[in-house]
Amino acid sequence: MTNLDYQLEQETQSEHGDIDQQRGDFERVRPLPRISVHVFFESEGLAKTMERCSQDRRMAKVNLRINSGGVSAAANMFAGSPTPNLLILETRADAQTLIDELGELAGVCDPDTRVVVVGHVNDVSLYRDLVRNGVSEYIVAPVSMADVIGVISTIFVDPDAAPLGRSVAFVGAKGGVGSSTLAHNCAWSISNLFSSEVILADLDLAFGTANLNFDNDPTQGIAEAVFSPDRLDEVFLDRLLTKCSEHLSMLAAPSMLDRTYDFDSEAFLPILDIIQRNAPVSILDVPHVWSDWTRKLLCAADEIVITATPDLANLRNTKNLFDTLRKLRPNDHPPMLILNQVGLAKRPEIAPDVFCDPLEIEPLAIIPFDAPLFGEAANSGRMIAESSARSPIAESSAQIAHVVTGRAEAKKRKKAGLASLMGLLGRK
Template sequence: MSAIDYEFEKRAGDELYPEERVATGDLESLRPLPRISMHAFCISEGVQRVMEQCAQDRRMAKVSLRITSGNIAAAAAMFGSTPTPNLIILETDATPQALLGELAPLAEVCDPSSRVIIIGRHNDIALYRELIRNGISEYIVAPVSMAEIMAAVSAIFVDPEAEPLGRNIAFIGAKGGVGSSTIAHNCAFGISSLFSTETILADLDLAYGTANIDFDQDPAQGIAEAVFSPDRLDEVFLDRLLTTCSQNLSLLAAPSLLDRAYDFDRSAFQPLLELLQRSAPVTVLDVPHAWSDWTRTVLGEADEVVITCAPDLANLRNAKNMLDALKKLRPNDKPPHLILNQVGMPKRPEIAPQDFFEPLEIEPIAIIPFDAALFGNAANSGRMISEIDAKSPTSETFAQIAHLVTGRATVKKPKKPGLGKVLELLKRK
């Protein structure tokens, strides 16, 4: 078989085989893989598709993956003249009696530190034991799923004794001014107080962030020092940048100054977000309403995404575009959560909630009514809604959102609706 190989690059906007979605429950417990090199040799279209799906997953963001159409002999021939990667995945249809013989030429050229996973056709315990005795890391019987491959790789390269990673929950508005930051701040406060969980609120809007105002804080340092000095980032440095807002809530505040331009490349926030995951069980990310390389990267790699909308046509269009884009960025994750905010504003023409969500084919996790007095008093006093009126329906709604985004409650699976009159409005636009 001739070897056809290519480097697999994860690109925003690519979507491979959407009909082959994997069960998100099998993947949510897996940690992101470390910076390793992988080379997969596939002889069937099915395994090649699974490997391509793996390459699209956010947990593989640091992995350098190469996929080759070829068998074990092709791998031995290639590595006779090139260094072997950290992990080799080999698909074979060889019989148990012939498999070890096929592996012998590869063993002669393979670096002793390289790990090998074999995908075979025979469910044979004796073969499995023999392969493990001969240094093979794992043997999987085809057909294989993406979750099986990811779990096998994780078992090899992720330390089971390592501390569990925290969850990053990203909040973003479908349009500016829809209250995404207010919701993010109240949810961060709710998570920290309801569950007595150490929570970090990171305000990623460096130019116009309002988290410091909402919590009545004026820190001298914050997220700007972390982003512009990645070489200094460690737990001690982060601790100096954090401001205590309540017993279990810490704030990484934005400078909210216009003394410089805040243009970032796609990976600018990655070192910080990884450190935050190691530092607290929950990090709430207040993401500004923008669509750039870095915001797209943050949203693509977050554990949960929450989109806040207001009930008008521009928000509907933007929400639909964001849902479509995030589905491509996160093909193996559940869809973002949607919140409809500022519903019932006096004298403002609005799209009814049912008509708003019908063309999106997704149910909201919360519908928050417009309440100028309640939100205005909270904002002007630097307090959260539950501190102003703990018994208000809005305060209860924020508590429910905190349960949902942290996985402590589930949303009923919505019935799949048809397209309504709002979609027709969009078409006319």
């Protein structure tokens, strides 16, 4: 009954199929605004679904409360207190009883409160009666997370609003693995290949290298945005952006140590919101630190790319990141992996297939170690494709650009065993 046309898979479908279907549905759902939602459930199924919804990143701004009881319980609770932006009410009552109970609720409901009813009868005439009585939506149990979040999105997200751009966060499994270099090259490739506007945000305020890699020394950048959130709008953002090429702009880091850079957990989220509204693609160069703000930012990004080199410490850190991010983002695709600096002479390495087995993925790209090419590009302030357009690394950068923007799909790998590296991971 929703505009997003969410449907449950048949009950005989496998659990993995259900999860993949919901992940595909969620890609079309925008983050919900800062609203208050109260749920009144009569079945454990809806209670569990709402608990899972509360953990989804798209509901990060939603103030959600889950209560037992149906329509009458809601009427009693709000008899002496204001109602929230949205009420989700489960009921097993027959049609006439439900209409009567909703009439009692209407007497205590604020005029701007929206109501969604979760029923157990698939009845078109009942649906029409409820809509005539002011109910925003009627959905039939059992409901999935996609059903619930889709209905809320239909009610509170303006369908005529400009779509949000795609955000891609690059982070290294360890310092020095080349995550920033790959992020910068990916941003340049997207802007050059697709003639699409891209904003690159260098979030390593103390040691960021985007200004060096693009041979630019702007006087303003991301520091002014994060330290002046009250001034942050499209006009202020435009003043802070530095043009790197026709379609690529940069929020540069100051790369100075004249002060410390300690941030609140949500310090960078307003910046992410505004750059997503102003560019189809935003590339986030996230430093290799684990703090409240990096965790929040990685949770909020649409895609995450982890860069690692093929050694044991990187494997341990990568697996920890994968495991943690899968828990924080249970309804999103897992992070993507780039293996970088592969084939360094005289360095013992873990083979790529052995490295990826515990992660149960295929690498997005395997980048060979090429010190002359990367060194020349870095020292001249150019991208790899500018220095050597025909090199395999430039081709890999183009492939990465296609996948992270959704223009191509990464290969899927069947679940692999973990036995091959459990001994290595157990070492200290």
